[in-house]
Amino acid sequence: MTPGKLARRAPSPAASDTRAAKRRKLEYPPLTPDDYRNGVMLAPMVRSGALPTRLFALKHGAKLVWGPEMVDKAILHAERVVDPTTGVVSYMGVSKAMWTTHPIEKPFLIYQIGSADPDLAVQAAKKVMNDVSGIDLNCGCPKPFSTHAGMGAALLTNPDLLCSILTALRENLPPEISVSAKIRLLPTQEDTLKLVERIVNTGVNCLTVHCRTRNMRPRERALVGRLEEIVKFVKGLGKDVAVIENGDCVSYEDSKRIRKLTGADSCMIATAAEANPTVFSAQPYIDLETTFVPSYVRLCKYLNNHWSGTKFCSSQFRGEHVSGNKSTQTAMKNAIAQAKSYDDLEKLVSPWTGEREFEEIVSAIEARDRDRQPKIEDDAPALSEATSSCTAAAAAVAAETAKATERENSPAASEGAESATLSTVSSQDLSTVKTPVQSHSPDLSLLRAPLVPANELRIPVPAAVSGEDVPTPTPSQQSAEVA
Template structure:
């Protein structure tokens, strides 16, 4: 992803110790119970799922956010760097591999790309203090993943796939959910057989991208096949939520998909009924890439005058690499109701010419204050976390204590960067 930020000198030992201790205490215990039911989630996207995108998705209403797939060997051996704005970066050889912020932890799922149980475990343990769940990518069809046996190729090596999931479940704390994201196999029965094996590894949720490995995203997702999978998983009796991925465009559209994947069967003679309520949640990818406000209840924000300036201001504040921010904003498609498509095109022409944040600011005459946007996101997520606390049972003091800490500790940012080496073996 490229180098992320310059560093200033380390703070005095006492101040550094306090910062490290606060972040450690807020990260070492579960922040809240992760819920995979009745939600709309941001899908893992390699270039478009970086920190600014995840934070804005949460601001606009996403219930959980998946980070982009990170290959196991890439994260193993990284240095964990905490900067003055609380951004936590995992870096290797001066290159940013992955970044996060403690405020998103209660909603953050870290996705691993792996074809090796031992490496998968090492990768998970490297970031375990900064995430609330770990997901194994078993569905990416792109060559960078499949060439090493990862991603969608795991669908055809079920023994290895299940060994990785079982190893993750055994190695990481029980309060950290382990999940899997798969694609459909061409044969429906083969898909059900694979699903049964995956469920028996102890996963906490299953995401099904309703396309096969060879299907392109321009082809319509086979959502009609998902109802049978949901019904089958329910009959296994493990209480595993099923998440739909593929062609969902908004939270409202998620309700349509839920209805489409559920069914009611009646046998009046025996006074018997079978009710399947459909998928538990939906995961949004392409529509979120085009407009992150798709998670909100209401019309999409226009990309030219609202969404793009907001994104770039937040990304600049977080010191997200310009190239990545430029790519993400270039994907936005909703024109301004005043300026129309011509206005959006002119905006993107200026974006294309800009070589950095300052350059772009000069082109458009300034952008909003990124700190103000970040403070607004913090306030939204603190209130959401506090609401989640009220729903926890009294017998869950560990969750309550940790969530309260997450919600309150990140108020005043530290003054200087802090570097902490991650104890892991490459």
């Protein structure tokens, strides 16, 4: 090269025929402790906390959403790929995406990391920090896949390592990236408070407390009563740290009760959201087989969500039923269970209007107008044309199933009356229908009634005395007699 002359710039690469989609994102200020307050959050759930579920949770009132736990080493080997059509950001593993997100959820998205090494935790957090607003350290998962490597709930017995990871995250991440932790209760309240104090002093913005100990299972009632003292303790430390309750919160309305009982800043929903991602609404959806599942599947296909993940999540959905019949409900569940791809659900969920489903979610999120607090409204779904067509398709599949069993179990008149009822109720505006508070099975064998006579004078006379051997009634016979 001649002295004094600059080398010519390399030619620009040829323009691609496929033009990248405009990046959809929202401009929000960095998360503060106040952003973790006064809301209902979606808990981190492996597999169930996928991108489509998080987007629907945001649409229906979740203030913030946690992604599923990702192990630090796993995400470090992932390749970041952006879909030019949908804008979906995928962190690709060997055969499929191990974690996906979209810029529209970034202001509300907390990335949960599983780690037992401060350096690896920082590297993993930096890998994804441009796609999230906060990093959360998992200190509560009791599953072996997490604890065997010293992560998750294993950190509860190693507070020095736990706090060193949080300190490293806070010191090495940009200030606009929030840092938080999610723990479980320790066996004693004294030990729990000592751990909480150490965590708060690491500089976290938020602490989520799952009100169960490491050894407690989901079927055991959460120890919500222990949280009130923890909340007061954190406030007494003089640190600006939000405290979120997790455990046995099942809905937006239920969160009011728990917050009043514990003084917690917010509540986090896990199991109930896995069954119905609309529970963050003041009036969650009912009859999910027709009002929610089709929309969910359409969105998943549009976002190119892996079918195995879509199938798993869809199979978990369940809720209250007001309209339709059992055959209609079973038809959708059986179709999902037997489907091997999106194409197998064509008859039940077409037309494939996933892009429209996505735009409705975007509109709901943009309506927050730079305020992370959603505007809670009674948004029970009216049956749209797409939903109505799905209901008709599901009814058609159910009718085929009903015909097969009619000859053995049901009279023709009964099926006709049932179909008429379905048609009438399906045409109603579901915004006028209220979800039943509780329902009970009429089967006496499921009512857990005491196995003793209600009146000692009515004790059956032994056959040896009466000379008559009366057969023991079945639960169905008992139900008929009671009726």
